Amino acid sequence: MNFIRPRQSSAALGAELKRHIGRHVEKQFDWNAFPSNNGFADLERAQMRYIGAGGSPKVGDPATLKPEHFTLSLIYKHVGKYAACHAHEIEESFLILNGVLTVGWELDGDVVEVRLGPKDMILNARDIGHGFRNDGIEPVLMSISVDVGKPLPPRYLYHPKNTDPELARRFGAAPGKTLAFDPESSHPLQKLMARHVIRATGQPSHFDAAGITTKIYVGPGGIASETCRKDMMGVPPRVKVKPYQRDVEEAFLVLDGEITIGWIAEDGSLAEAELGPRDLVMTPAGRPRWFANNSVAPATIWRVVGERGTETVHFTADES
Numbered sequence: 001m002n003f004i005r006p007r008q009s010s011a012a013l014g015a016e017l018k019r020h021i022g023r024h025v026e027k028q029f030d031w032n033a034f035p036s037n038n039g040f041a042d043l044e045r046a047q048m049r050y051i052g053a054g055g056s057p058k059v060g061d062p063a064t065l066k067p068e069h070f071t072l073s074l075i076y077k078h079v080g081k082y083a084a085c086h087a088h089e090i091e092e093s094f095l096i097l098n099g100v101l102t103v104g105w106e107l108d109g110d111v112v113e114v115r116l117g118p119k120d121m122i123l124n125a126r127d128i129g130h131g132f133r134n135d136g137i138e139p140v141l142m143s144i145s146v147d148v149g150k151p152l153p154p155r156y157l158y159h160p161k162n163t164d165p166e167l168a169r170r171f172g173a174a175p176g177k178t179l180a181f182d183p184e185s186s187h188p189l190q191k192l193m194a195r196h197v198i199r200a201t202g203q204p205s206h207f208d209a210a211g212i213t214t215k216i217y218v219g220p221g222g223i224a225s226e227t228c229r230k231d232m233m234g235v236p237p238r239v240k241v242k243p244y245q246r247d248v249e250e251a252f253l254v255l256d257g258e259i260t261i262g263w264i265a266e267d268g269s270l271a272e273a274e275l276g277p278r279d280l281v282m283t284p285a286g287r288p289r290w291f292a293n294n295s296v297a298p299a300t301i302w303r304v305v306g307e308r309g310t311e312t313v314h315f316t317a318d319e320s
């Protein structure tokens with residue numbers, strides 16, 4: 001008789017897995033995450049921290065997962081509000097989840113503005129002045145990740161505390177000095193930005209043997225980076241991958257659909273959790289894990305892996 005004994009579930013591993021999950025409905029948006037915005041209504045924004053503080057000084061938040069190579073948070077921005085132009089010595093990505101965000105980069109008084117829609121991303125380069133503004137008709141929700149190698153505070157270049165508010169709203173561009181993003185332009189700032197913007201609809205999908213599609217955002221095949229890989233995975237219904245592991249941490253933020261994640265203990269026992277939209281799991285280095293889509297609809301997952309370089313994990317379908 002062909003009999004396979006089911007793996008035992010482990011309560012201890014289940015508790016550990018739960019500690020590495022951020023459930024959207026259990027978390028809070030923080031309207032006071034950025035003290036430099038206090039007193040400036042036009043700069044209002046809310047932050048929901050999943051991994052680390054993500055540019056906020058609130059690094060000790062116990063409701064937040066401890067970062068290793070990157071942070072991950074959500075930022076909410078009302079229509080008409082903006083973030084003042086600043087620079088920092090770390091890379092920072094903005095992935096738009098809802099709405100349309102205008103992101104401006106400034107160099108020597110010139111500003112290039114790009115409009116980003118859902119699932120578009122910009123990787124703000126180190127030391128480049130950048131700000132953002134919601135010129136749309138609906139609120140913007142985006143996911144921000146920064147590398148935590150050099151967690152220095154931002155240098156504000158055009159903040160309304162010491163800049164004409166209209167100039168600050170334009171990220172430092174004098175009238176006539178704002179350029180609409182044009183990836184074909186020969187302007188040095190346009191060329192630089194063009195290497196750091198990913199349009200979801202412009203990225204090729206890679207199909208693997210397990211049936212999963214991947215669009216690479218950051219890493220070989222996407223934007224070059226010295227820190228982390230970032231990509232968007234599509235997982236069809238009824239697809240399950242065989243266990244795999246990594247030498248670094250890996251985060252999944254579910255954008256659409258549902259996903260089941262399973263961890264495997266040293267003794268072979270199991271823990272599972274089901275994640276829905278805006279839920280996150282961060283699996284630490286070395287932990288064997290698998291995932292599956294047990295729902296009737298495809299799942300879309302934003303994935304951040306705490307290393308640079310070529311992907312080493314290749315999924316295999318588990319059809320058992």
Ligand SMILES: [Fe+2]
Pocket residue numbers: 086088092124130154
């Ligand atoms: Fe920034």
